[in-house]
Amino acid sequence: MRLDLVGVLADARALWRRERELLVPIAGMFFFVPMLAIVLLLANSGFPGDATPEQLREAIAAFYEANIVAILAANLAIAFGSFTVLNLFFQGGGRTLGEVLGITLRRFLPYLAIYLIASVLFSFGLSLLVLPGLFVFGRTWLAAPSFAAMPEKGPIHAFREGWRRSAGFNWIVLLAAAMVTVIVAMLLIVVSSVLIGGLATLVEARVALVIGHVVTALIGGLAWTGFALLRVAAYRRTEPSIGT
Template sequence: MKLDYMQCWNGAMALLAAHKEAVIAIAGVFLFLPTLLFAQYVAPPILTGEEDSNALIAIYMAYFNDNALAILASNLVMSFGALAIYFALVPSRSHTVADNLTAALKFLLIYLLANLLSGLIILPGLMLFILPGLYLAAAWC
């Protein structure tokens, strides 16, 4: 059986059209609102463009230390919203938004652990292949 990308696209668009009200509601509350609130209440670091690498590291370390709770909270809410949208778009489910949010809440911890483990698996590959490749490319030029 050959994979037909057009059929996949049409299926995805049909699912989105069938559940667009739920997806818009969930995305508005759990994806766009946290981003808007974060942008409104957390000021970005102020850079002049003349900082060296040590100054940039110090500025961003202070920024992340001062705003760690806001960054963590907004990312958790957005992860929950993305998971709820995934549940809303499952073809075999036709539940309410409340059912999708409940299912997302039940799987949130597993979802976060899977993301953490995949990041831990990707990190050695980054360190072993990408960074030496960048070093070799820079040393070659």
């Protein structure tokens, strides 16, 4: 079945409306809190404002080296949260949030392997040319929901299933859906930065700065939630094509 962008976005919105009471605490704990930690680390990193590209690369490398444990912990939390959202829809079936978290914990290592392999392949593709990286992203993005839906078949089957479901033009739709989420998040950050800049004239600068950090982390949390919902929506939309 060929995906269409409007349909995937509409389905993701419907999923949010249906399960937002459970999605909010998941997003708050596993997306917002790690994003806030990363935002605070970046805010205190002391990146030079007028750095050359070489100086900026050196500053970023030094930042990762100094904060590697915190960055890894934040990424693990986000990965766990993404898998929790997938399990909420594919393994929920009337289960409580605690039971969904338990399922996520028991199956997290295989999911983490899928997450890491897909990330490495994506990075390798980008290092060659941009297009191969984007192609790999689109063709592997449904591996995670495939594993959440059929965990008993293992990670290898999940990659195969994700590859099948993203065949044809579907990978382009998946990439476009992800890009829409990124663009909306960036626009929200720009708009909020302007508004918070205006707020700084009314309140103490430190207060406006704290509000800015919190708002940025909220937008990041919403973006990660959106990514997970888009995966669920796209996987379900490709269901009729399997076995045909």
